[in-house]
Amino acid sequence: MPATRLRTYIRGLDEQLQGGVPKSHIILLAGKPGTMKSSVAFSMLYNNAKHEGNGGVYVTLEQSRESLLENMAGLGMDAKGMESKVSVLDLGLIRKKLTQLANKPWLEVFKMYIDNLDKTMDPSILIIDSLPVLEVMAKFEDPRDDLFRLFEWLRELEITTILIAEMEQDSDKFCENGEDFLSDGIVHLDLRRDDRQVNLFLSVVKMRKTAHRRGYYPLIFDEGGFEVVTH
Numbered sequence: 688m689p690a691t692r693l694r695t696y697i698r699g700l701d702e703q704l705q706g707g708v709p710k711s712h713i714i715l716l717a718g719k720p721g722t723m724k725s726s727v728a729f730s731m732l733y734n735n736a737k738h739e740g741n742g743g744v745y746v747t748l749e750q751s752r753e754s755l756l757e758n759m760a761g762l763g764m765d766a767k768g769m770e771s772k773v774s775v776l777d778l779g780l781i782r783k784k785l786t787q788l789a790n791k792p793w794l795e796v797f798k799m800y801i802d803n804l805d806k807t808m809d810p811s812i813l814i815i816d817s818l819p820v821l822e823v824m825a826k827f828e829d830p831r832d833d834l835f836r837l838f839e840w841l842r843e844l845e846i847t848t849i850l851i852a853e854m855e856q857d858s859d860k861f862c863e864n865g866e867d868f869l870s871d872g873i874v875h876l877d878l879r880r881d882d883r884q885v886n887l888f889l890s891v892v893k894m895r896k897t898a899h900r901r902g903y904y905p906l907i908f909d910e911g912g913f914e915v916v917t918h
């Protein structure tokens with residue numbers, strides 16, 4: 688029987704999630720600036736490509752493609768030579784498409800681009816970094832309604848999707864427009880400070896179709912990748 692879950696490749700977390708994230712789920716990965724959101728998301732895509740041969744698409748709307756790939760290579764995730772499985776597109780690439788299709792709205796071009804990649808490389812994971820920037824680029828007029836439609840389109844793709852949500856420095860809200868209710872899962876990355884140091888914690892706040900714990904667990908990164916400490 689084919690696996691019904693996609694591994695996160697965060698050691699300790701897949702065990703807690705009965706093997707990983709249910710396939711086709713739309714997951715919000717939320718955190719304040721510098722909480723390793725991009726790194727955690729890329730690590731899931733990279734490791735699925737490397738170990739399972741699964742294709743993945745990473746849409747980076749804040750950071751350029753070069754800057755993201757450079758950062759990830761610096762963390763031991765060098766995607767050189769993996770272009771057929773690891774597809775990273777940035778605003779520059781989408782803009783180029785946009786000039787070819789000058790009369791189309793931004794979001795239509797974005798969707799066409801993804802639909803096309805879906806057909807040609809059959810990705811098992813899609814990452815959008817970040818959702819608030821996409822909302823700005825798409826010029827959502829009625830965010831709740833427009834988001835509902837965006838989620839409907841994502842669901843029809845049937846690709847496991849990670850939407851990166853940026854939390855404000857002084858707020859505990861994961862998002863602004865009800866994205867947390869529309870999503871199938873929420874993973875929260877949180878930096879916590881004690882007298883001596885700042886540590887990163889991960890919590891699975893919500894995960895439909897999955898029995899999971901709700902605690903905050905230390906998230907550590909070393910050469911072998913990410914690990915949550917659950918004991």
Ligand SMILES: Nc1ncnc2c1ncn2[C@@H]1O[C@H](COP(=O)(O)OP(=O)(O)OP(=O)(O)O)[C@@H](O)[C@H]1O
Pocket residue numbers: 718719720721722723724725726727762908909
């Ligand atoms: N082993 C490590 N442990 C903790 N942090 C690390 C480690 N290695 C690198 N970092 C740093 O973590 C920082 C944040 O990583 P990343 O860009 O993934 O976070 P982000 O949440 O996506 O940030 P942003 O809010 O800017 O989008 C980087 O500046 C990176 O240098």
Ligand SMILES: [Mg+2]
Pocket residue numbers: 724725726816
């Ligand atoms: Mg980032």
